Amino acid sequence: MRADGRQGKDRSRHWIGFIAIPVWCLLPVAWIVSLSFKSLEETAAGSPQFLPKDFTTSNYGEILKNDDFTRALINSFGIAMIATVLSVVFATPAAYAIARLEFKGKRLVLSMAPAIAMFPVVSLVGPLFDMWRTFGLFNTWPGLIIPYMTFTLPLAIWTLSAFFREIPWEMEQAAQVDGATSWQAFHKVIVPLAAPGVFTAAILTFFFARNEFVLTISLTSTTSSRTVPAQMSFFVGPDPFNPPYAQLATASVIVTIPVIIIVLLFQRKIVAGLTSGAVKG
Amino acid sequence: MAAIDIKNIVKKYGDGFPAVNDVSIDVQDGEFMILVGPSGCGKSTLLRMIVGLEDITSGDMMIGDKRVNDTAPRDRNLAMVFQNYALYPHLSVYENIAFPLRLAGAPESEIDEKVRKASKTLDLDEHSERKPGNLSGGQRQRVAMGRAIVRDADAFLFDEPLSNPDAKLRGQMRTEISAAAEAPGHHHGLRHARPDGGHDPGATGSRC
Amino acid sequence: MSAVTAPQTDKAAEEKARAASSDRAVAENRLGQKLVAPAVILMLLVTAWPMIRALYLSLFRYRLTTPDDREFVGLGNYVTVLTDSLFWQDTLNTVIIMVVTVAIELVIGFGFAMVMHKIMIARGLMRTSILIPYGIITVVSAFARQFAFSLNNGFVNAWLPFVGDDYNWFGGHWSAMFAIMIAEIWKTTPFMALLLLAGLSQVSEDMLEAAEVDGATRTQRLFKVILPNMKAAIMVAVLFRALDAFRIFDNIFVMTRGAQETESSSFLTYRQVIEQMQLGMGSALSVLLFLTVLLLAFAIVKLFKVDPAQARGEG
Numbered sequence: 075m076r077a078d079g080r081q082g083k084d085r086s087r088h089w090i091g092f093i094a095i096p097v098w099c100l101l102p103v104a105w106i107v108s109l110s111f112k113s114l115e116e117t118a119a120g121s122p123q124f125l126p127k128d129f130t131t132s133n134y135g136e137i138l139k140n141d142d143f144t145r146a147l148i149n150s151f152g153i154a155m156i157a158t159v160l161s162v163v164f165a166t167p168a169a170y171a172i173a174r175l176e177f178k179g180k181r182l183v184l185s186m187a188p189a190i191a192m193f194p195v196v197s198l199v200g201p202l203f204d205m206w207r208t209f210g211l212f213n214t215w216p217g218l219i220i221p222y223m224t225f226t227l228p229l230a231i232w233t234l235s236a237f238f239r240e241i242p243w244e245m246e247q248a249a250q251v252d253g254a255t256s257w258q259a260f261h262k263v264i265v266p267l268a269a270p271g272v273f274t275a276a277i278l279t280f281f282f283a284r285n286e287f288v289l290t291i292s293l294t295s296t297t298s299s300r301t302v303p304a305q306m307s308f309f310v311g312p313d314p315f316n317p318p319y320a321q322l323a324t325a326s327v328i329v330t331i332p333v334i335i336i337v338l339l340f341q342r343k344i345v346a347g348l349t350s351g352a353v354k355g
Numbered sequence: 356m357a358a359i360d361i362k363n364i365v366k367k368y369g370d371g372f373p374a375v376n377d378v379s380i381d382v383q384d385g386e387f388m389i390l391v392g393p394s395g396c397g398k399s400t401l402l403r404m405i406v407g408l409e410d411i412t413s414g415d416m417m418i419g420d421k422r423v424n425d426t427a428p429r430d431r432n433l434a435m436v437f438q439n440y441a442l443y444p445h446l447s448v449y450e451n452i453a454f455p456l457r458l459a460g461a462p463e464s465e466i467d468e469k470v471r472k473a474s475k476t477l478d479l480d481e482h483s484e485r486k487p488g489n490l491s492g493g494q495r496q497r498v499a500m501g502r503a504i505v506r507d508a509d510a511f512l513f514d515e516p517l518s519n520p521d522a523k524l525r526g527q528m529r530t531e532i533s534a535a536a537e538a539p540g541h542h543h544g545l546r547h548a549r550p551d552g553g554h555d556p557g558a559t560g561s562r563c
Numbered sequence: 564m565s566a567v568t569a570p571q572t573d574k575a576a577e578e579k580a581r582a583a584s585s586d587r588a589v590a591e592n593r594l595g596q597k598l599v600a601p602a603v604i605l606m607l608l609v610t611a612w613p614m615i616r617a618l619y620l621s622l623f624r625y626r627l628t629t630p631d632d633r634e635f636v637g638l639g640n641y642v643t644v645l646t647d648s649l650f651w652q653d654t655l656n657t658v659i660i661m662v663v664t665v666a667i668e669l670v671i672g673f674g675f676a677m678v679m680h681k682i683m684i685a686r687g688l689m690r691t692s693i694l695i696p697y698g699i700i701t702v703v704s705a706f707a708r709q710f711a712f713s714l715n716n717g718f719v720n721a722w723l724p725f726v727g728d729d730y731n732w733f734g735g736h737w738s739a740m741f742a743i744m745i746a747e748i749w750k751t752t753p754f755m756a757l758l759l760l761a762g763l764s765q766v767s768e769d770m771l772e773a774a775e776v777d778g779a780t781r782t783q784r785l786f787k788v789i790l791p792n793m794k795a796a797i798m799v800a801v802l803f804r805a806l807d808a809f810r811i812f813d814n815i816f817v818m819t820r821g822a823q824e825t826e827s828s829s830f831l832t833y834r835q836v837i838e839q840m841q842l843g844m845g846s847a848l849s850v851l852l853f854l855t856v857l858l859l860a861f862a863i864v865k866l867f868k869v870d871p872a873q874a875r876g877e878g
């Protein structure tokens with residue numbers, strides 16, 4: 075808006091960032107996509123150039139025929155989904171209370187949430203490994219879902235309460251003054267206002283659950299409950315320094331596609347969810 | 356020392372709306388000028404152009420004998436009280452007022468003396484250590500005023516400075532503004548106020 | 564009402580209001596606690612319970628391969644761990660990774676946040692780009708990096724002018740640490756950037772304009788106005804990321820498996836429990852890790868003089 079000579083500098087700075095951000099963020103993605111189109115023979119012989127020498131789609135066909143991998147996709151989706159839904163169900167009333175009510179212990183809950191969410195889950199591996207085998211939960215879905223709640227629940231509380239704080243709750247009263255019943259006010263005003271927040275919090279929580287690695291390699295032993303990260307780490311074969319590059323890259327691309335779709339569809343909401351009201355200056 | 360000469364200033368905002376349309380005002384050195392006009396007629400916009408926060412679409416802005424259209428705000432040496440005060444929430448009242456002096460690298464003793472004097476005039480001494488977030492609207496406005504008057508600026512611009520304080524304070528502040536305008540080195544004061552707060556109505560833009 | 568006396572009157576009115584509504588306050592308190600109770604109990608159940616169990620197990624010599632040999636050793640496991648140089652080497656690695664990655668992420672993340680805050684065009688592209696590393700699975704990103712740095716199949720050696728084509732990144736401690744940190748930074752900078760963006764959007768444009776008129780240079784505006792007003796956001800970002808970096812595991816597991824002394828505290832704990840089946844020793848490590856993280860969280864909160872609840876304006 076100004077012509078005092080600084081705008082030009084500002085603009086060029088921002089243009090650098092404008093180019094740097096997508097390059098920084100997308101280059102590794104482009105790299106695995108490119109790698110996924112290299113043939114196994116090509117990578118076995120060594121293929122340090124960025125793009126494939128001869129382009130092939132055979133990796134995709136092969137990986138999708140791999141039952142262990144498709145099974146892992148199902149496990150990943152199911153486990154992360156259940157952990158997310160449970161967390162959101164428990165977190166919603168808690169977040170509502172934190173955002174709207176004054177009560178003792180509120181500060182404590184809010185202060186502990188980030189610490190618990192970022193707690194080193196590897197600490198749970200020992201005792202859970204021991205207990206789960208006694209309870210028959212080792213290598214099962216619930217055996218992962220339960221410990222996943224240690225981080226999904228506080229994350230959901232943290233993000234949801236940020237969202238709920240931003241909701242103009244007076245609208246509920248305004249609607250009642252306008253003649254709506256309590257239920258109508260809740261149903262017609264509050265739900266539409268809160269739903270996007272709940273949905274976004276769910277996406278963020280889901281990303282975290284799906285990303286988890288320590289617990290899934292420690293508490294599973296077969297493909298019946300192994301999730302994608304664990305399954306991929308077992309693809310590696312005997313020599314970790316010479317893994318089947320192209321296939322791993324293909325698997326990577328396949329599990330990244332849903333992320334890209336979700337991000338493309340909901341980028342605005344997700345960013346708002348991570349920023350709006352996340353902190354107050 | 357610094358007269359302000361506004362020559363045929365036009366301001367069109369991004370949406371093409373002409374907020375200020377061909378305004379010319381000549382403010383003498385040491386003169387006291389009030390702009391009066393209905394809400395939305397472009398008073399704030401004009402002041403923001405004078406301090407350099409807003410681009411000038413066409414026309415010349417002269418301070419002293421220099422054309423300042425392309426000068427950065429910090430190089431114009433003007434003080435301004437914003438319509439919404441724009442205080443620094445992380446600093447105490449004292450530090451808010453001291454801020455421009457610290458930026459100018461004034462010695463601590465001088466800062467202390469000036470800030471105390473300003474706080475006293477503006478009746479803010481007992482709030483020195485408080486943060487702006489906890490002050491009333493009128494108190495905030497006085498802090499913003501303090502931040503402007505401690506400076507050794509070439510001109511002082513006040514965007515609706517007297518809209519909030521009560522009658523007694525208003526009188527006191529009016530005196531203070533005049534004093535700031537007449538003090539040696541402060542050769543010139545320009546302010547504008549709401550219709551009810553002003554006397555000496557000066558020139559107004561053609562649209563107003 | 565005079566502006567000068569306003570605060571007192573406000574306070575008196577507030578007190579009166581509080582007395583009148585104390586019944587309501589009690590009810591509100593009760594309702595609030597009822598609503599958070601299920602979540603808090605569940606959180607304690609899934610977190611505190613295994614931790615207490617770990618505390619108990621850490622007092623035993625207990626190897627899963629020979630469960631009958633279980634023997635109470637008191638603090639013996641802790642003594643063994645704390646006198647072992649591997650433990651200290653791994654802790655040092657973890658601290659280095661944490662400090663370096665968080666520091667770099669703060670700088671890059673702030674740059675990203677600035678760009679996202681200022682740029683008005685192609686915001687969708689910016690948001691999408693930045694969310695992809697955030698959403699991608701860490702193991703996947705680790706593979707991508709491992710391949711990029713690999714000797715036979717990586718493009719890094721070819722692209723970097725000052726590195727020979729036959730340079731083995733995973734052949735030395737520091738180069739392997741470098742590759743691991745790059746992977747970590749790439750994956751988590753967006754998270755940092757978004758948290759900082761939250762703080763940046765709280766810094767009002769008017770205040771920056773006032774600072775300009777007050778004579779602040781660009782650098783002065785950054786250090787005296789923008790950053791102090793983002794303190795809470797920076798604190799939250801540093802807290803989240805420092806704790807997260809301290810538990811680094813995925814990248815190391817995929818990229819080096821702890822070779823070249825790149826093992827982290829989490830990795831050591833994992834190895835003791837899962838590979839060595841040393842449940843007693845592993846639990847002692849778990850407890851130590853847990854205590855370190857608590858200490859770290861406490862230190863960060865003290866350092867910034869804000870806690871997460873305050874940062875959210877619930878102080």
Ligand SMILES: Nc1ncnc2c1ncn2[C@@H]1O[C@H](COP(=O)(O)OP(=O)(O)OP(=O)(O)O)[C@@H](O)[C@H]1O
Binds near residue numbers: 370401
């Ligand atoms: N950033 C902007 N973009 C577009 N139009 C703007 C912008 N800022 C102000 N305007 C328009 O310019 C005109 C003048 O605004 P200005 O704020 O200068 O009025 P004012 O005289 O200070 O009014 P008030 O007494 O209400 O403060 C208004 O019609 C307003 O709608």
Ligand SMILES: [Mg+2]
Binds near residue numbers: 438
């Ligand atoms: Mg105005």
